[in-house]
Amino acid sequence: GSEMCIRDRIYSGGGTLTAPAFTLAEVLVTLGIIGVVSAMTVPSLMQNYQRQSYAVQLHKFYNELSQSLLRYQTERNAVNLSEAGLNSQDAFDELIESTFKVVSKCGEDMTPCLPDINEYKKMNGQSGLGMWTPRTNYVLASGAAISTCYHPKGEFLAEIYIDTNGRKGPNIVGRDFFSVYIYNNGIVDEYYTSAPLTKEQRDKNFNDYCINGDGVRWDGCFGKLLNDNWQMTY
Numbered sequence: 001g002s003e004m005c006i007r008d009r010i011y012s013g014g015g016t017l018t019a020p021a022f023t024l025a026e027v028l029v030t031l032g033i034i035g036v037v038s039a040m041t042v043p044s045l046m047q048n049y050q051r052q053s054y055a056v057q058l059h060k061f062y063n064e065l066s067q068s069l070l071r072y073q074t075e076r077n078a079v080n081l082s083e084a085g086l087n088s089q090d091a092f093d094e095l096i097e098s099t100f101k102v103v104s105k106c107g108e109d110m111t112p113c114l115p116d117i118n119e120y121k122k123m124n125g126q127s128g129l130g131m132w133t134p135r136t137n138y139v140l141a142s143g144a145a146i147s148t149c150y151h152p153k154g155e156f157l158a159e160i161y162i163d164t165n166g167r168k169g170p171n172i173v174g175r176d177f178f179s180v181y182i183y184n185n186g187i188v189d190e191y192y193t194s195a196p197l198t199k200e201q202r203d204k205n206f207n208d209y210c211i212n213g214d215g216v217r218w219d220g221c222f223g224k225l226l227n228d229n230w231q232m233t234y
Contacts, residue, residue, distance in 0.1 A: 051232040054176050057144055057164035058222070059230045062180065062188055065160075068099035069186045080184045081157060089150040092158055093136050096148055101141035113137040114145045114163050115171055122173045123234075126215035129173070132159060139166060155194040158182040174210050174221035174234065181219075190223030202227050206234075 022030075069081065072095060078084035085091055096102075106113035114137060121127045135149045147161040164176045171177060181191050189195040190202050197205075202223030210220035211234065224234060 051175065054164045055225055055230050055232045057142065058162065058178055058225065060142065061144060061146075061162055061164075064099060065180075065182075066186075066188050068095065069182065069188065073186050081182070081186055082152070082184055086150075086157065087152075089134065089136065089148075092148055092150040096136075096138065096146070100138070100146075102138050103141055104139040106137040106139075108134050108136065110135070110137050110147055112167075113139045114147060114161075115167055120171050120173060120177055122215055122218055123175070123211055126213075128215040129218050130216040131161075135161075152184075155183050155185070156181060156191070157184050159191075173218045174224075175232075178222045179219050180222050189226070191219040197223060199227050 072086065073081055073084045076084040086095060097105075104113055110117060117129055117131050118127060120129050122129075132149045132151050135147045137145070137147045139145045143164075143166055145163045145166040148158065149160070150158045152158075159182070160180050162178050162180065163171070164178070168176070179191070180188055181195070182188055183195040185195065187195040190197050190205050192201060192205070202220070205220035206224040206227075208220065209217045210224065225232065
């Protein structure tokens, strides 16, 4: 029958049927290729993952802060944050402490909550970052550390520095360290005279101050993430 014909074809040579196998040399070559490809791609994948984890932490902080500012204003039936009572550093501290779970409060000294400001650098290597004082500094339960400053100037009301992973490195502006700004209308945005900023205004701040310029002014990184839907594309 047909089954006998198939067996006849298989054994027609009179030899023993054996399965194909890889030689040791072939296995070593394959492993070597896998190792080379991994060495080329894994560091890049890890860097991308780390950058995106910074952005995720900042996005979470932004959402919680924005919701708290809206609640602060609406609960007091106020037209803006100043009218609602956000008009001093003490009031700002109370807002922060009621919004976030605080692990440690360091007062006006950045350390030990955050590294000293002189330990931070921009992506172009510039150090000596500009800083408004006085400030109140915190470590949050999320692992982030923040430095807050009530500094009213027109529609601009207050500023927060946030290190998304606390005292851990790399301590680079636009990677794990950002400045975010609060406006009297409750909007959290990039530094400007009023908010919300346009995409073009945010991009200009990013190019002029986040990745270029001296170390004194270093805003613009946060606005880039707002523009790019929280993807760290730079």
